Amino acid sequence: MREATWVTAAILMFSCAQAVPEGGGAASVIAAPAAPAPDGGAPAGPCDPSVDGAVSVADTGACPALLPHPTGCAAEITVCSGPGPGPDGAGGNTVQGATSDGRGSLVLSCHRADVGPPQLNFLFLPTPSGFVSKAGLGVDVRPLSDGFIASRGSYLLPPPEYDFLAHDGDLRTSQKGGILYAGPDGALLVHAGAGELIAQSLDAAGTVRSTVSFASFAGSASSLMFGGAMSTAGGTLVIWQVYGEASASARWLGPDGAPAGAVFSLAGWTDSAPDSAALAGGAVAIAAQPESGTSERRWRGVIAPGAAAEQVAPAWLASRGSFFLLPGGKAMAFGQEIVASDGTLCGTVDLGAPLVGLGVDGTAFSARSEKTFRVYPRLFR
Numbered sequence: 001m002r003e004a005t006w007v008t009a010a011i012l013m014f015s016c017a018q019a020v021p022e023g024g025g026a027a028s029v030i031a032a033p034a035a036p037a038p039d040g041g042a043p044a045g046p047c048d049p050s051v052d053g054a055v056s057v058a059d060t061g062a063c064p065a066l067l068p069h070p071t072g073c074a075a076e077i078t079v080c081s082g083p084g085p086g087p088d089g090a091g092g093n094t095v096q097g098a099t100s101d102g103r104g105s106l107v108l109s110c111h112r113a114d115v116g117p118p119q120l121n122f123l124f125l126p127t128p129s130g131f132v133s134k135a136g137l138g139v140d141v142r143p144l145s146d147g148f149i150a151s152r153g154s155y156l157l158p159p160p161e162y163d164f165l166a167h168d169g170d171l172r173t174s175q176k177g178g179i180l181y182a183g184p185d186g187a188l189l190v191h192a193g194a195g196e197l198i199a200q201s202l203d204a205a206g207t208v209r210s211t212v213s214f215a216s217f218a219g220s221a222s223s224l225m226f227g228g229a230m231s232t233a234g235g236t237l238v239i240w241q242v243y244g245e246a247s248a249s250a251r252w253l254g255p256d257g258a259p260a261g262a263v264f265s266l267a268g269w270t271d272s273a274p275d276s277a278a279l280a281g282g283a284v285a286i287a288a289q290p291e292s293g294t295s296e297r298r299w300r301g302v303i304a305p306g307a308a309a310e311q312v313a314p315a316w317l318a319s320r321g322s323f324f325l326l327p328g329g330k331a332m333a334f335g336q337e338i339v340a341s342d343g344t345l346c347g348t349v350d351l352g353a354p355l356v357g358l359g360v361d362g363t364a365f366s367a368r369s370e371k372t373f374r375v376y377p378r379l380f381r
Contacts, residue, residue: 046126046377047073053376056350063346066331067338068362068379077131078372079108079122086114093120094370100359102145102184103167106131108365108373109141121150123169126377135169142182143360144204147172149182162189164206173206181230181238183278184360188236188257192221197240199257212257215249217242227273232329233282235260235305241273248273252306264308266301277322280329281341285317286310297321316343324358326380333358333380351376 047053053074059067084092096111096119106124117139124131138150139160147167151160162180164172178189178200186209189200197215200208217224219242227239227248234255241248248268252261266286268274275287279302288300299317301310312318316339323332323339331340335355338346353366353374362380365373 046075046128046130048075048130051076051374054352055376055379056352057347058350059347060345062344063331063338063340066326066340067347068349068381070379073377073379075131075375075377076368076372077106077108077124077375079133080110080120080371082369082371083113088114090114095356095367095373098357098359098365098373098375099141099143100357100361100363101143101147101167102360103147104361104363104377105148105167106359106363106375107137107141107143107148123148125168131375137165137169138163142180142187143184144182144186145184145360146204149180149187149206151180162187162206164202164204175200175202175206175208179226179238181228181236183230183232183234185234186255188230188238188253190226190238192217192224192240197238199236199238199253201255201257210256210258212253212259214238214253214257214259215240215251215263217249225273227276229276229278229284231278231282231284231305232280232325233305235282237276237284237303239266239273239276241268243271250303261306262308266303266310278325278329279317279341280325280331280339282329283341285313314343324355326358327360327362349379 051074053072055070057067080095081092083094090113093110093112097109100106104126108122110120112118112120121137121141123135123137125134138152140151142149148165150163150165152163162175166172175189178191181188186204187202191198195216196213199212199214201210203209223243225241225243228237230236236253237250239248239250246268247265249263250266251263254260269289277285279285282305284303285299286301288298299313301313303310320334323334325332331338331346336348336350340346351366353368356367357365362378364376364379368374
C-alpha cells in the first residue's frame with residue numbers, strides 16, 4: 001500500500017448535507033443501515049432507506065430483459081465541495097462523473113475549477129451499513145471487473161505511472177509510461193520510441209502478457225498524439241497522429257496486442273488525434289471535431305471490428321451525443337435513452353437527475369446537485 005495515496009477513512013451517511021473539507025475531501029458522518037431487499041431477503045446493497053430510490057422505466061419491448069427492474073435501492077454521497085472563490089477567480093470542485101468496478105466499489109469524480117489536476121477521484125467501498133470512504137486516487141481512473149487502474153504523476157507531461165488496484169484500493173502492481181487503453185478484463189499500453197509503436201498487453205492485475213511492435217512512424221515520438229478505444233469485444237483501435245498533420249493513422253489490435261487488421265488513414269483533428277469511444281457490439285465511434293468554443297460531442301463515423309476504413313455514422317448515432325456503456329457492452333445509455341448496438345430504442349430510464357456514470361457492475365450514478373451523487377447499486381445488472 002502506498003501511503004502517499006491514501007486519505008483518512010470516513011464512513012458516510014447518505015442524504016445528509018455536511019461541510020466538505022477544503023480540497024474536496026469526503027465528509028465524516030455516520031453510516032445508514034442497508035435497505036432490505038424487495039422480496040424480504042438479504043439487503044439489496046449499502047442503501048439508505050430514507051433516500052427515495054424510485055426510478056421511472058419505460059420499456060419499448062424491443063430489447064427483452066435488457067432494461068432494469070428498479071428495486072428502490074439508492075444512496076446519496078456528498079463528496080465535492082461545490083463552486084467557490086479561488087485565488088485567481090473560480091475555485092472549488094463540482095460533480096463530474098462516477099464509475100464502479102465489478103464488485104461494487106465506487107470512484108466518484110469532482111471537477112476542479114482552479115489550478116492543479118482537473119479531476120479529483122475518491123474511492124468508496126460498499127459495506128452492509130454504507131459506503132466507506134477509502135482513498136483519493138490519481139488523475140484518471142479506469143474500472144476493472146475487480147478493482148481499478150489509476151494513473152499517477154503529472155497530468156500534463158507524460159509518461160504517467162499506472163497503478164493496478166484491487167477493489168479495496170490495495171496496490172497490485174504498477175506500470176510506467178505509455179498510452180493506456182482499458183476494459184474490465186485488462187489493458188493495453190502503447191509506447192512510442194525508436195520509430196516504432198509497441199503494444200504491451202496486460203491482464204487485470206497489471207502483469208504483462210505479451211509485447212508486440214505493430215507500426216512505424218517518422219519523426220519524434222514527442223510529436224505523436226493518440227486516440228482510440230478498447231472495444232467491448234476486447235480488441236483495441238489505436239489512433240495516432242503527428243502534430244501539425246491533417247490525417248491520422250489507425251490499426252486494430254487483438255486482445256493479445258497483435259495486429260488484427262491493416263494500418264489505415266482517417267481524417268485527423270487540428271490539435272489532437274480524433275476523439276473516440278467504444279460502442280455496444282464491438283465497433284468504435286469517431287467524433288467530429290467540436291466547433292470553436294463548444295464541447296458538444298457529435299459522432300462523424302464508425303469503425304467496425306478489424307475494419308481498415310471509417311464509415312459514416314448511422315443517423316441514430318449522428319443525432320445523439322455522449323453515452324455510457326451498459327455492463328458487458330450490451331447497449332448504450334444516451335442520457336435517459338437506452339439504445340441497442342443496431343440503434344434500436346429499447347426504452348428510457350429516468351433517474352430524476354442527469355446520469356453521470358455507469359459502472360462495470362451496472363451501478364448508475366446521477367448528479368443530485370453540484371456536490372452530491374445519488375448511487376443506484378447494480379441497477380443495470
